[in-house]
Amino acid sequence: MSDEATPQALPDRIGKYPVLSKLGEGATSEVYLCHDPFNDRDVAVKRIFPDALRDGAGGGVYRKLFLAEASLAGKLSHPHIVGIYDAVIEQNSGYIVMEYVGGGTLEPHTSVDNLLPIDKIVEIVFKCTRALSYANQLGVTHRDIKPGNILMSGPTDIKISDFGLALSSGIDTTQVTGVGSPAYMSPEQIREQPLSQQTDIYSLGVVMYQLLTGQLPYQASNSFSMIYQITTTDPAPPSTMRDGIPMSVDRIVRKAMQKDQARRYQTWEDFARDLADAFRAESLSRKSEEFADSEKFNALRSIGFFRHFSDPELWEVVNIGSWEKVPVGTTLMREGDAGDHFCMLVSGEVKVTKNKKLLNVLGAGECFGEMAYLSETSKARGASIASNGESRLVRIKVADLLNASETCRLKFDRAFIGILVERLNLANTRLTSA
Amino acid sequence: MNDSATLERIGKYSVIKQLGSGATSEVYLCHDPFNGRDVAVKVVSTDIFDDPSRGKLFKKLFVTEASLAGKLQHPHIVQIYDAVAEERLHYIVMEYVDGGTLEKFCAPDNLLAIERVVEMAFKCTRALEFAHRVGITHRDIKPANILYAGGSDVKITDFGAALIATAETTQIAAIGSPAYMSPQQVKEHPLDHRTDIYSMGVVMYHLLTGRLPFQASNNFSLIYQITTMDPPLPASIRPEIPARVEAIVMRAMAREHDDRYPDWEAFSNDLAEAFRSEYFNAQQSGFADTDKFETLRRLAFFENFTDAELWEVANMSSWRSAGQGEVLMREGEPGNFFCILADGEVKVTKRGKLLNLLRTGEAFGEMAYLSKSAPVRVADVTVMGEAKIISVPTPNLEQASDACRHKFDRAFMEILVERLTMANIRLSGV
Numbered sequence: 001m002s003d004e005a006t007p008q009a010l011p012d013r014i015g016k017y018p019v020l021s022k023l024g025e026g027a028t029s030e031v032y033l034c035h036d037p038f039n040d041r042d043v044a045v046k047r048i049f050p051d052a053l054r055d056g057a058g059g060g061v062y063r064k065l066f067l068a069e070a071s072l073a074g075k076l077s078h079p080h081i082v083g084i085y086d087a088v089i090e091q092n093s094g095y096i097v098m099e100y101v102g103g104g105t106l107e108p109h110t111s112v113d114n115l116l117p118i119d120k121i122v123e124i125v126f127k128c129t130r131a132l133s134y135a136n137q138l139g140v141t142h143r144d145i146k147p148g149n150i151l152m153s154g155p156t157d158i159k160i161s162d163f164g165l166a167l168s169s170g171i172d173t174t175q176v177t178g179v180g181s182p183a184y185m186s187p188e189q190i191r192e193q194p195l196s197q198q199t200d201i202y203s204l205g206v207v208m209y210q211l212l213t214g215q216l217p218y219q220a221s222n223s224f225s226m227i228y229q230i231t232t233t234d235p236a237p238p239s240t241m242r243d244g245i246p247m248s249v250d251r252i253v254r255k256a257m258q259k260d261q262a263r264r265y266q267t268w269e270d271f272a273r274d275l276a277d278a279f280r281a282e283s284l285s286r287k288s289e290e291f292a293d294s295e296k297f298n299a300l301r302s303i304g305f306f307r308h309f310s311d312p313e314l315w316e317v318v319n320i321g322s323w324e325k326v327p328v329g330t331t332l333m334r335e336g337d338a339g340d341h342f343c344m345l346v347s348g349e350v351k352v353t354k355n356k357k358l359l360n361v362l363g364a365g366e367c368f369g370e371m372a373y374l375s376e377t378s379k380a381r382g383a384s385i386a387s388n389g390e391s392r393l394v395r396i397k398v399a400d401l402l403n404a405s406e407t408c409r410l411k412f413d414r415a416f417i418g419i420l421v422e423r424l425n426l427a428n429t430r431l432t433s434a
Numbered sequence: 435m436n437d438s439a440t441l442e443r444i445g446k447y448s449v450i451k452q453l454g455s456g457a458t459s460e461v462y463l464c465h466d467p468f469n470g471r472d473v474a475v476k477v478v479s480t481d482i483f484d485d486p487s488r489g490k491l492f493k494k495l496f497v498t499e500a501s502l503a504g505k506l507q508h509p510h511i512v513q514i515y516d517a518v519a520e521e522r523l524h525y526i527v528m529e530y531v532d533g534g535t536l537e538k539f540c541a542p543d544n545l546l547a548i549e550r551v552v553e554m555a556f557k558c559t560r561a562l563e564f565a566h567r568v569g570i571t572h573r574d575i576k577p578a579n580i581l582y583a584g585g586s587d588v589k590i591t592d593f594g595a596a597l598i599a600t601a602e603t604t605q606i607a608a609i610g611s612p613a614y615m616s617p618q619q620v621k622e623h624p625l626d627h628r629t630d631i632y633s634m635g636v637v638m639y640h641l642l643t644g645r646l647p648f649q650a651s652n653n654f655s656l657i658y659q660i661t662t663m664d665p666p667l668p669a670s671i672r673p674e675i676p677a678r679v680e681a682i683v684m685r686a687m688a689r690e691h692d693d694r695y696p697d698w699e700a701f702s703n704d705l706a707e708a709f710r711s712e713y714f715n716a717q718q719s720g721f722a723d724t725d726k727f728e729t730l731r732r733l734a735f736f737e738n739f740t741d742a743e744l745w746e747v748a749n750m751s752s753w754r755s756a757g758q759g760e761v762l763m764r765e766g767e768p769g770n771f772f773c774i775l776a777d778g779e780v781k782v783t784k785r786g787k788l789l790n791l792l793r794t795g796e797a798f799g800e801m802a803y804l805s806k807s808a809p810v811r812v813a814d815v816t817v818m819g820e821a822k823i824i825s826v827p828t829p830n831l832e833q834a835s836d837a838c839r840h841k842f843d844r845a846f847m848e849i850l851v852e853r854l855t856m857a858n859i860r861l862s863g864v
Contacts, residue, residue, distance in 0.1 A: 016445060016518040037497045038504065038517045067467050074468065087468050088446040374851050406836045413843040420850040421805045427857035 014045045014095050015088055033100060043085060048094040063089045070096055072140055073163040079315045080131035082151065082161040101159050103152035106207070110147050112214030118244055119279070119292065121211045123156040126275040126294040128204055131160050133268030134311045136197045143195060145203035146184040147210065156293060182223055183216050187231045187259045201265050205256025212249070213241040217257065231259065248278040291323040296394070299346045303365040305415045313408045320404060321394035326387045333385040339372030341397045348391025354383040361388060373398045374416060444475050444525055445518055463530060473515060474530040483524055493519035500526050503570060503593035509745045510561035512581060512591035531589050533582035536637070540577050542644030548675060549709070549722065551641045553586035556705040556724045558634055561590050563698030564741050566627045573625060575633035576614040577640060586723060612653055613646050617661045617689045631695050635686025642679070643671040647687065661689070678708040721753040729776050733795040735845050743838045750830040756817045763815040769802030770809065771827045778821025784813045800846060803828045
């Protein structure tokens with residue numbers, strides 16, 4: 001470390017990483033913006049204070065736990081989860097190297113004068129539920145969901161940070177009083193009962209409450225009073241504090257924050273589904289021709305073509321597709337035109353015609369124009385396509401798909417192979433019966 | 435050495451033991467706790483990093499160069515995971531290969547069979563071409579930089595050494611032996627991939643004969659010989675070396691660029707050709723890796739596969755020759771593999787009725803892989819004349835890399851599109 005006296009005593013480097021600036025500081029750690037010269041990218045390095053590294057017994061328990069949790073969290077590869085690149089623990093120091101996200105946390109949006117629009121909040125929470133569901137499937141529970149651990153990476157894009165108890169606050173979280181505010185803790189966490197994904201569901205309910213209203217569900221002058229309320233009283237519904245919050249959103253927050261685990265959402269999927277339904281039912285999005293990300297995601301989820309896509313892959317499709325609502329009678333593709341994209345029909349119907357002769361009628365979940373992607377030789381449209389009723393569709397440019405991740409393209413090709421095999425079998429049956 | 439005996443960790447890596455040491459570096463077997471794997475860490479100690487005016491630049495170059503080499507992902511190249519240049523410590527973290535180097539096969543009493551040497555050289559030439567295509571020249575090809583990974587498998591290491599080499603070649607006498615250096619390198623001429631081709635020729639010479647092409651008691655004499663003399667012919671030292679193999683070594687080691695192989699492609703083609711020649715056919719049973727690779731590379735089906743992916747295919751597939759009339763697949767049988775015809779002809783029949791004739795490069799039995807619902811053969815496949823068959827077990831393919839599986843899918847997709855187009859044409863004609 002340098003003995004150069006800078007105002008904040010910025011370290012020269014942490015491990016192999018040269019330090020660029022300080023990003024923040026918590027009770028047990030501080031976070032620096034650093035550079036990784038080998039991979040040539042900026043990273044966020046979270047350094048744990050030496051005090052937090054000492055466990056009472058003086059053994060290596062915490063060290064082992066720290067590495068095990070970091071390695072496990074490092075396996076999470078998802079667009080809405082901060083990637084963990086490395087973790088190092090030594091005698092008197094420990095640090096975690098993470099993806100750097102420039103947008104700050106959700107904390108600024110928890111105060112009354114800086115609230116986000118309700119539809120944006122529902123979108124953000126929806127993305128959190130899907131990301132936490134993904135983590136849960138890989139056996140990772142977060143246990144410290146709060147606005148300070150959710151980073152903003154775009155207008156409604158987020159990345160959840162600090163998975164794993166050991167990583168976020170050290171082993172001392174088992175002592176409730178030692179670790180700042182218990183505001184986001186679930187009743188069972190306060191009672192030190194065994195935890196499941198439902199503890200994170202509760203905490204995300206609190207985050208949602210705070211983002212909607214600018215207030216915590218329980219106001220207390222001390223931790224003891226807070227704990228008492230968390231375990232015994234019901235909070236006021238969010239709609240009593242802000243105009244425009246639909247009943248369905250009230251219900252979702254209430255269900256996520258149920259004290260009794262049996263009455264709370266059992267799974268992230270249930271939570272996510274209610275959010276998406278609320279979005280649709282209340283038409284929270286002000287402009288009806290716009291698609292919300294949750295809407296796109298769920299539309300894709302329900303299509304058979306995407307059955308084998310993982311969540312991260314599906315989010316890629318959400319991002320590379322362009323989404324449209326088209327009125328009846330719109331010509332979508334014209335026979336003979338050069339094709340540089342294909343479409344998936346999300347709802348409605350289209351008719352396929354060649355020389356004005358009707359060849360086929362396609363319904364929701366079917367794709368058309370895919371020969372532009374599949375065939376190396378003939379990119380020209382073999383038929384014309386027009387909407388047969390009001391339809392919603394997603395357009396995917398071939399060039400964009402070619403730039404997608406290997407695994408995403410692999411899934412597309414697998415799905416197309418399934419379609420091709422089916423069509424070929426059909427054609428062969430017709431040929432042999434002819 | 436005394437120092438290193440007590441070395442407990444290098445950066446974040448805990449040291450298990452020392453693996454070796456050279457003039458400017460030491461290599462340690464270490465453990466990476468975050469990724470849960472053993473790694474080889476090469477600590478580089480050279481004065482240039484302490485140079486007051488250029489030290490900083492060299493440190494930066496060191497990491498940049500390693501980072502570039504780290505982009506090389508190939509089964510026959512040692513993977514670089516990280517590189518660190520700190521105040522006093524400079525090191526590269528690499529894949530650990532547990533087989534030592536090719537140095538041990540350079541001793542006259544421990545020589546490898548000639549076909550093994552040709553196999554290994556072939557793999558090296560392909561790997562070096564792969565590197566060349568992304569703009570990387572090695573510049574320090576020698577047996578000590580080729581790790582032995584069992585059988586005829588090798589992994590080339592120390593691509594990042596290019597930097598150290600350039601920095602120091604201004605004083606040739608200072609850096610070990612120039613035994614594997616090309617005439618251009620000892621003359622300090624500008625270098626390209628052909629310097630590596632020369633060095634690879636010397637490595638082959640050494641592995642085949644158990645001695646270096648030029649014997650000298652000092653480096654100046656060695657440099658003189660490299661730039662002016664012809665080495666004794668390999669077969670004069672080991673008579674069983676076939677003329678073709680000897681010719682390859684001599685061409686790779688030609689002093690003048692014009693006489694040397696112009697590129698890796700030509701070098702590896704000759705090695706593959708030599709392999710197919712009479713000498714080896716008498717020696718070998720089954721298919722050699724070289725043969726597999728060369729065959730795959732020429733089949734249209736694998737047109738878009740990279741070298742790394744082709745090696746994956748070579749390793750996961752099983753190869754055999756089949757005789758006239760042999761039935762390869764039978765209708766109704768479960769199918770957990772598909773085949774690609776490497777050579778020859780097969781016929782597809784259903785209840786005795788001829789459906790199709792397939793030729794070299796065509797796939798069959800793939801519907802069992804493609805349609806998940808019914809992994810059952812729908813027709814018989816019988817060999818016409820002699821045929822070479824590549825079978826790919828589908829469980830093996832499921833284990834392959836995403837990139838490799840994806841290439842298979844793309845190839846199958848093209849076939850399906852073609853068949854569907856044909857079927858539609860026939861349907862519209864009906």
